[in-house]
Amino acid sequence: MTKRKNENSEAETNKSGMAITRRAALTGTLAGVGALAGAALIGGGTGPLIKSARAHTGGSADRPIKLGFQVHRTGIGAAYGRWYERTTVAAVKLINSMGGIAGRPIELVIEDDGTDPKRGAEVVEKLATKHNVEFIFGTLFSHVVIGSAPRAGELKIPYFVVSEGYHVASGMLNRYVFQPGITDVRSQITAISSWVLGNLGKNVAMIYPDYAFGYNHRDYFSAAAKAQGGKISVLLPIPPTETSYTKYFARIPSDTEVIYHVMVGPGVLTFVKEMGEHFGSKRPKIFGFLDSLEAVDMASPGLEYLEGTHFWEGMPRYAGGIDTPHERFYRQAVGVNDAGASIQNPKDVSTYSHMFGCWETLFFIKDAVEQSGYQDRSPKDVARLIETSEGFQWLNEGIAHPQGAKKFDGRLHQCFGPQFISKVENAKLRVVHRTSIEDGLYAPEANYTKQSL
Amino acid sequence: MRRHGAAKIIVLHLGVIGLLFLAQFFLPAYHQSNAIRIMVLATYAVGYNVLMGYTGLLSLGHAMFFAAGLYGAGLTIYYLDFTPLQGVGFGILSACALSFVFGLLALRARGIAFLIVTMMFAQALFLTTLYFNEITLGDQGFVLSEKLRTMTIGGAVVKFSDPVVKYNFALMVFSACLLLTLVLARSPVGRVLVAIRENEARTRMLGYDTERYKLLSLVISGTISGVSGAAYALLFAYIGSTFATIQYSIFPLLWVLLGGVGTTLGPLVGTALMFYLIDISSDYTSSYLLVVGAVLLVLVLWFPKGILGTLRERWLSWLP
Numbered sequence: 001m002t003k004r005k006n007e008n009s010e011a012e013t014n015k016s017g018m019a020i021t022r023r024a025a026l027t028g029t030l031a032g033v034g035a036l037a038g039a040a041l042i043g044g045g046t047g048p049l050i051k052s053a054r055a056h057t058g059g060s061a062d063r064p065i066k067l068g069f070q071v072h073r074t075g076i077g078a079a080y081g082r083w084y085e086r087t088t089v090a091a092v093k094l095i096n097s098m099g100g101i102a103g104r105p106i107e108l109v110i111e112d113d114g115t116d117p118k119r120g121a122e123v124v125e126k127l128a129t130k131h132n133v134e135f136i137f138g139t140l141f142s143h144v145v146i147g148s149a150p151r152a153g154e155l156k157i158p159y160f161v162v163s164e165g166y167h168v169a170s171g172m173l174n175r176y177v178f179q180p181g182i183t184d185v186r187s188q189i190t191a192i193s194s195w196v197l198g199n200l201g202k203n204v205a206m207i208y209p210d211y212a213f214g215y216n217h218r219d220y221f222s223a224a225a226k227a228q229g230g231k232i233s234v235l236l237p238i239p240p241t242e243t244s245y246t247k248y249f250a251r252i253p254s255d256t257e258v259i260y261h262v263m264v265g266p267g268v269l270t271f272v273k274e275m276g277e278h279f280g281s282k283r284p285k286i287f288g289f290l291d292s293l294e295a296v297d298m299a300s301p302g303l304e305y306l307e308g309t310h311f312w313e314g315m316p317r318y319a320g321g322i323d324t325p326h327e328r329f330y331r332q333a334v335g336v337n338d339a340g341a342s343i344q345n346p347k348d349v350s351t352y353s354h355m356f357g358c359w360e361t362l363f364f365i366k367d368a369v370e371q372s373g374y375q376d377r378s379p380k381d382v383a384r385l386i387e388t389s390e391g392f393q394w395l396n397e398g399i400a401h402p403q404g405a406k407k408f409d410g411r412l413h414q415c416f417g418p419q420f421i422s423k424v425e426n427a428k429l430r431v432v433h434r435t436s437i438e439d440g441l442y443a444p445e446a447n448y449t450k451q452s453l
Numbered sequence: 454m455r456r457h458g459a460a461k462i463i464v465l466h467l468g469v470i471g472l473l474f475l476a477q478f479f480l481p482a483y484h485q486s487n488a489i490r491i492m493v494l495a496t497y498a499v500g501y502n503v504l505m506g507y508t509g510l511l512s513l514g515h516a517m518f519f520a521a522g523l524y525g526a527g528l529t530i531y532y533l534d535f536t537p538l539q540g541v542g543f544g545i546l547s548a549c550a551l552s553f554v555f556g557l558l559a560l561r562a563r564g565i566a567f568l569i570v571t572m573m574f575a576q577a578l579f580l581t582t583l584y585f586n587e588i589t590l591g592d593q594g595f596v597l598s599e600k601l602r603t604m605t606i607g608g609a610v611v612k613f614s615d616p617v618v619k620y621n622f623a624l625m626v627f628s629a630c631l632l633l634t635l636v637l638a639r640s641p642v643g644r645v646l647v648a649i650r651e652n653e654a655r656t657r658m659l660g661y662d663t664e665r666y667k668l669l670s671l672v673i674s675g676t677i678s679g680v681s682g683a684a685y686a687l688l689f690a691y692i693g694s695t696f697a698t699i700q701y702s703i704f705p706l707l708w709v710l711l712g713g714v715g716t717t718l719g720p721l722v723g724t725a726l727m728f729y730l731i732d733i734s735s736d737y738t739s740s741y742l743l744v745v746g747a748v749l750l751v752l753v754l755w756f757p758k759g760i761l762g763t764l765r766e767r768w769l770s771w772l773p
Contacts, residue, residue, distance in 0.1 A: 073739050112739055117594065117695050122490065126732065129483035142593045143693050150596050150690035154614050165593070172596060211583050212593035240583060240592075 064107035065100065065369070067092075067362075068127030068136040070148065075115030077141045079295040080351045083334075084138055084162065085110065087355040090334045091362040094399075101366045102374070109133050117147025124151045124159070134377055137361055138162055140354070142213065149173040156382060156453070158389075160365060162357035164188070164314070166216055169414040171446025175453060178389060178413040180364040182314065182357030183406075183440060185216050188289075191419040191440030192312050193224030195433050200285040200310065201257025202230040207248065208262045210237035217262045217289070238263070245271050249278040261288045268292040269302040276305035286310070290317075290429075294351040297341075299427040306424045313420040313429060314353035315403045321420060321431040322404070330359065330402035339428070356403045363400035367392070383453045389413075390449050407437050411447040416440050458771045459639075465772075466635055469718060470628045477620045487732070489619050491725045492627040493684050494704075498712070498720030499630045500677030501705035506715035507638060508670040509650030513702050514571030517555070517578040518675035520697035521548040522682025524582065524589065527692035530597055532588075536604045537613050541683040548679020549672060551578075556671040560664060575702055582694040594693025602687060619688050626684045627721075630677045635717050637673065638773045646670050650715075678705075711752060713761030717773045722760055 069088055072081030092106045100106055109131045113120040120139065127133045128151075136152060137160035139145045145163045152159035153174035160178050161168065166186045168179040183191075197204070204225060208214030214237060222232050233256045236248045245267075252259065263271045275283075286309035298306070316322055317340030319331060334355070335343045342348035368374070372388035374381045390410030397405040406417040416437050422429035473492065477485060497519055504510045525547030530540035559570045583591045602613040611618055637643045645666050648656040657663045686692050695701070705720075712723025730748060734741040756763045765772040 074742065112735060112741075114742075116700075117691055117693055118689075121689055121691065122487075122732075125486045126483065129481070129486060143695055146594050146596055147689075147691040147693060147695075150614075153599070167593070174598070211586050211591040215586065239580075241580070 063104055065102075065104040066107045066109055066131065066133040067365070068124075068131060068133035069108055069110045069138045070113050070120065070123050070127065070136055070144075071110055071138055072115040072140055072144070073112035075113075077115035077144070080140050080354060081112075081115070083295070083351040083355045084140060084358050087334045087358045088138060088362065091359045094333060095362060095366060102370045106362075113139070113144055113148070115141050115144060117143050120144040120148035121151045124148045124155070124157075128152070128155045128157045132377075133157075134374075135160060135365060137365065138358055142167055145177075146172065149177045152176050156379065157377065158382065158385060160361050162354070162361055164354065164357070165213075169409075169412040169444070169446065171412075171448070175386060175413075175448045175451040178364075180389070180392075180395070180406075180408060180413075180415045181359070181361030182354065182415070183417045183419065184414055185213070186220050186442060187414075187416050187440035188312060188314070188419050189217060189220040190224060190442050191435040192421055193221055194228060194439065195421055195435065196258065196260070196287050196310075197225060197228050197230045199433075200287055202228075203233050203255060203257040204230060204260050205234045205236065205252045205256045205258070205284070206232060206260045207236045207238060207245075208260075210239050214238075214262060217260070221260060243267060243270065245274045246278055249275060252284075256284050258285045258287055259283075261286065263288070263292045268296075269300075272305050273302050288312070290314075290353050294353060295349050297347070297349050298424060298429060303427070307427065309424055310432070311422050311424065311429060312353075313422050313431070315356045316420050316422060316431050317350070317352040317429050321422065321429075322402070324397070324402070326397065326399050326402040329399060330356065334359070360395070360401050360403065360406075364389075364392075364395065367400075379453070386453060404434075405437070407441070409444065411449055412444050413448050461771055462635070462639075462773055466631065466717070469721070470624070470631070473624055473627075474621075477617070477624075482616075485616065485620060487728060489616075489623045489688065491721075491728050492623040493681055493688060494728075495708070495721040495724040496627045496630045496684065497678050497681035498705045498708040498724050499627075499634055499717075500674045500679075500681065502674075502709045502715070502717075502720050503634055503637065503646075503677065504670055504674035505706070505709060506719070507634075507643060507650060508646045508667060508674075509653075510667065510670070511568050511706075512571040512674075513568055513699065513706070514573075514575030515675070515678050515705055516697050516699065516701035517575040518548045518552055518678035519682035519685075519701060520578060520582065520694075521551045521675075522679030522684075523686045523692055523696055524682075525679070526683035527595070527597060527686040528588065530601050530686075531595060531692075537602055537611075537687050538604065538606075541680075541687055544683030544686065545676060545679050548682065549676040552672045552675025552679075553668070555675070556668040560667050560671065572699065572702070575697065575699065579694060579697040579699075582697050589692075589694065592694050594691055594695070597686065597690045597692070602690060613687050614690070623684065623688060626680060630680060631717060631721070633673075633677070635773060638717055642666070642669070647715075707749065710759055711749070713759035713763070713765070716759070716761040716765060719759055719761040726760070 071085050072078055092108050096105050109127060111123045111127055113123045124136055127136050135158045139148060139161045140163050142163055142165035145161045145165060146167055149159060153176045159176050162181050164182050164185050166184045167173060168177055169184050206218060208217045218235060225232055233253045234251055288311050290311045290313050319338035336350050337343050340350050340352045368385050368389045372385045374385040392408045395401050395406040395408055404418040406415040408415045419435040420431050421433040422431045476488060480488060501515050504512055522544040526540040526544030529535040529543045555574055562570045582589045599614045604611055645661050649663050649666060653663050708723035708727055709720055711726055713719030730745055731741055734744040758766055761772060
């Protein structure tokens with residue numbers, strides 16, 4: 001049985017479309033910093049953006065722009081959803097204080113999807129047809145995105161997800177779906193692979209969940225290792241129902257230099273504890289993805305064994321990882337302290353590696369509306385908004401994109417940004433490497449622009 | 454008298470189907486799309502009701518039949534270029550075959566043991582969808598594009614993503630399954646199933662092979678659940694292992710309990726009420742599941758037979 005190829009797949013890779021230079025990245029970064037500095041001079045940090053917003057109002061300034069926020073308030077995504085909501089509310093507050101989108105204040109309509117794909121599709125319908133929102137955004141968990149996206153396509157409503165899944169860039173979804181605020185997992189893995197192989201070791205054992213998310217890591221990291229002269233000593237898929245991990249550690253060859261682990265779900269504490277019991281002090285280097293420890297205090301009992309190991313971070317949890325005024329402004333605006341927890345409640349740890357995606361997505365929508373001259377959800381305006389968005393190439397670092405500058409690929413509807421590798425020191429994460437955008441680029445497999453609207 | 458009762462029943466059921474047909478012309482877009490979903494999911498509840506309501510066998514594993522229909526349709530359309538209707542047909546056959554094999558094995562157990570066996574088998578099917586991740590894409594799932602949900606019937610291009618087609622296809626599916634259960638409930642076979650529910654030992658003593666009747670009931674119930682799953686795949690375009698989890702086995706139980714156990718129209722009433730209960734309460738509070746729980750508690754305490762079950766008991770004894 002062969003898998004059906006995506007109908008919109010592109011046989012030829014257009015590398016020229018992805019070509020970027022360090023100069024371009026630097027120019028973008030400087031432009032962002034310049035905008036911030038200019039804004040600070042005017043006062044309030046938003047001057048130039050207000051001008052930009054009002055330049056395209058077209059006489060509809062008093063009419064709010066309704067944005068549907070599909071959030072995981074309940075279900076397995078609730079911890080992420082709580083912080084996605086706080087980030088979104090903070091971004092909306094800032095944008096409204098800057099004059100809104102094209103002079104129109106944002107009116108946020110929030111619906112919980114229970115982190116369930118069936119309810120997710122219902123929420124898309126409700127937001128689009130009952131609340132008549134202009135766009136829907138914010139969905140995180142892959143299965144909810146994939147379950148909801150077909151309805152967004154049928155209803156012809158722009159759908160901006162903040163999921164990091166490869167499902168958008170793979171071409172699986174439709175032309176109405178964008179992921180402009182967070183880099184997809186394939187790009188994340190591609191970006192960090194050379195550092196892991198070059199600095200921790202080339203003989204790698206991979207431990208990952210035995211389902212789709214884990215397979216992304218298996219396939220893309222294995223490919224990177226092969227291309228860079230590395231070797232995968234063993235692949236250890238862990239069934240989702242597994243509760244004990246010692247038997248898997250026993251299968252790791254003794255000459256393994258690096259354990260690459262991607263554990264998600266409540267078993268992570270047991271996983272770390274048993275890893276410590278098995279390897280003790282004579283352990284290989286350890287590299288993991290922070291997804292499983294989002295919203296978890298690194299000083300939690302049971303995580304001591306992670307001291308000295310390395311993690312991928314989407315955006316550094318601890319202050320100083322990105323030392324820019326934009327990052328500090330963003331951190332303050334979303335109510336997060338220097339340790340990555342809520343300012344009000346230091347025990348409430350944020351999902352800092354992911355939640356910036358909501359913030360950046362809202363600013364992407366703002367730019368798309370203002371540059372396209374979008375007025376309402378008429379087919380003509382929606383088409384113009386989508387085509388304008390597909391024409392974006394650079395998202396400059398600044399207040400709107402505090403995680404870093406991004407390359408946007410209109411064919412894939414996907415952005416590519418920097419990634420961070422951090423080391424656990426004194427139960428804190430300290431950034432030791434920041435990847436470039438080029439590190440995370442890969443040959444595109446889709447082209448949404450060929451789909452009709 | 455009996456003929457008069459039969460006329461009322463037929464008028465009621467045809468009237469409900471007629472109202473559902475007419476609803477598409479005056480319902481706003483939002484409620485129209487809700488109605489499509491409710492009809493598809495009510496079909497699932499109709500299937501569940503055959504086993505639980507009429508035969509008295511409680512299952513916590515019906516998600517496996519729903520998933521069999523869902524994957525049977527979805528995988529064949531996605532990988533094997535089946536037309537949408539061929540895919541739906543294969544999905545229904547998958548659920549039918551699964552329920553037959555499952556019935557042969559599981560009906561050896563009784564009472565609580567049967568309940569546990571249903572749950573275990575459903576869990577096994579759920580894990581199977583994860584195990585064959587390369588094909589099913591497991592928990593992440595896959596979508597059927599608009600192109601895959603389009604076919605030509607008699608020279609006309611039919612798009613199952615079109616709201617009018619979706620509505621009327623969902624209505625056809627629901628109506629067919631509703632009328633099938635009505636015929637079943639009023640047939641001699643249906644009477645035997647009810648007799649098994651009330652007293653299996655006595656029914657066996659009367660000379661009926663109750664095991665065969667229970668197997669028949671399970672196959673009908675599983676197949677109708679598979680019809681719903683196949684229709685869901687076609688109309689909502691998403692196939693994922695979430696639909697094989699125990700949560701999706703509990704849903705039809707709740708819908709049937711709410712609407713009325715052992716009533717033909719109870720599954721529709723229960724599914725619609727539960728849908729709007731969640732939908733409306735979520736507008737006012739993020740703790741909407743608490744509201745749903747409170748309503749279910751009230752129901753169990755004061756209306757243990759569900760809405761139509763209570764109506765039948767107190768005022769409308771002719772309701773099937």
